[in-house]
Amino acid sequence: MSNSKTPSEAGSSSQHYRLINDIYVMLDNGDRRALLPFNLTTSQYNALLLLDDTNGQRLVQLSERLLLDKSTITRLIDQLEQAGLAQRVTDPDDRRAQRVILTPLGVERRDQAQIAHNTSLEQRMSSLSQDEQHQLYELLRKLRTGLLDDLEQQDI
Amino acid sequence: MSNSKTPSEAGSSSQHYRLINDIYVMLDNGDRRALLPFNLTTSQYNALLLLDDTNGQRLVQLSERLLLDKSTITRLIDQLEQAGLAQRVTDPDDRRAQRVILTPLGVERRDQAQIAHNTSLEQRMSSLSQDEQHQLYELLRKLRTGLLDDLEQQDI
DNA sequence: GTAGAATAGTTGCATAAACAACTATTGCAT
DNA sequence: ATGCAATAGTTGTTTATGCAACTATTCTAC
Numbered sequence: 533m534s535n536s537k538t539p540s541e542a543g544s545s546s547q548h549y550r551l552i553n554d555i556y557v558m559l560d561n562g563d564r565r566a567l568l569p570f571n572l573t574t575s576q577y578n579a580l581l582l583l584d585d586t587n588g589q590r591l592v593q594l595s596e597r598l599l600l601d602k603s604t605i606t607r608l609i610d611q612l613e614q615a616g617l618a619q620r621v622t623d624p625d626d627r628r629a630q631r632v633i634l635t636p637l638g639v640e641r642r643d644q645a646q647i648a649h650n651t652s653l654e655q656r657m658s659s660l661s662q663d664e665q666h667q668l669y670e671l672l673r674k675l676r677t678g679l680l681d682d683l684e685q686q687d688i
Numbered sequence: 689m690s691n692s693k694t695p696s697e698a699g700s701s702s703q704h705y706r707l708i709n710d711i712y713v714m715l716d717n718g719d720r721r722a723l724l725p726f727n728l729t730t731s732q733y734n735a736l737l738l739l740d741d742t743n744g745q746r747l748v749q750l751s752e753r754l755l756l757d758k759s760t761i762t763r764l765i766d767q768l769e770q771a772g773l774a775q776r777v778t779d780p781d782d783r784r785a786q787r788v789i790l791t792p793l794g795v796e797r798r799d800q801a802q803i804a805h806n807t808s809l810e811q812r813m814s815s816l817s818q819d820e821q822h823q824l825y826e827l828l829r830k831l832r833t834g835l836l837d838d839l840e841q842q843d844i
Numbered sequence: 845g846t847a848g849a850a851t852a853g854t855t856g857c858a859t860a861a862a863c864a865a866c867t868a869t870t871g872c873a874t
Numbered sequence: 875a876t877g878c879a880a881t882a883g884t885t886g887t888t889t890a891t892g893c894a895a896c897t898a899t900t901c902t903a904c
């Protein structure tokens with residue numbers, strides 16, 4: 533009797549939601565595969581992309597940029613340090629803070645992984661034409677700005 | 689000396705990658721907030737969207753659809769059962785299999801959550817015009833198809 | 845029809861992440 | 875100047891997830 537199909541009016545938005553989710557999961561999966569040869573998780577890779585060998589980043593900065601908890605960043609940097617890719621340096625101006633820089637090995641790994649990952653991503657995006665990709669990224673850029681504004685609203 | 693900026697040629701793809709990642713994280717964050725009043729995690733919500741009160745779904749089907757491991761689905765359904773939202777029914781035709789259906793409470797919760805979530809999503813997407821949203825979803829649909837084909841290639 | 849392969853699901857274990865509580869510093873207000 | 879609030883980072887704990895090993899069925903080949 534009460535055969536409950538998904539409310540059909542609401543279907544459209546839910547379909548969009550599934551669409552976004554599906555794509556993210558598949559992209560994430562591809563990212564992991566691309567980074568496997570470099571012994572990097574996507575989180576580690578994301579951190580590497582924000583680091584270099586001269587301008588030390590604070591953990592809090594990484595936390596804000598990656599939208600991960602401070603404690604998660606602590607352990608992420610622990611891993612990178614153990615792997616010999618990064619290094620903590622105490623900030624001379626603020627003894628609470630740690631600056632994270634890449635070791636030469638870290639720079640090398642980051643660059644190699646980045647090349648491989650970019651190639652992989654381009655390949656995976658190739659079902660869209662150059663033109664379509666351009667369109668897509670423009671729309672996403674606009675969306676990101678909107679979502680960021682949203683977030684700010686929430687935090688206030 | 690070896691001041692290593694991110695390789696600038698590779699920058700474009702990496703920027704796209706960060707773009708996609710940023711958007712996903714922010715959308716996910718918004719989803720969680722929207723579902724909080726319903727005591728649902730996004731995974732639980734995703735599962736609810738695939739279920740109804742008459743057509744039992746196998747755990748394996750959910751696993752394939754949500755791209756989560758079978759074991760994760762087992763525990764996800766455990767949670768939904770404990771919350772009184774879903775129920776396992778042994779498949780009469782295949783005694784290995786379990787069919788999952790929603791309880792009346794589950795149907796109610798799903799519908800209410802879906803309405804609230806859709807409203808929230810539409811609000812968060814509203815930095816794009818209707819036209820742009822339409823464009824975006826069309827591009828994403830095409831991309832999803834491509835990514836699925838990619839996945840099939842890998843699995844073979 | 846029986847043995848071995850495949851499938852459905854569960855459980856044990858390892859890891860990633862969030863949240864809360866904590867320490868150590870720094871900044872601010874009066 | 876001193877004390878209180880804010881900030882940077884770490885650690886303890888809980889939860890979500892994947893992978894591997896396992897049980898119980900079903901399917902396949904011969």
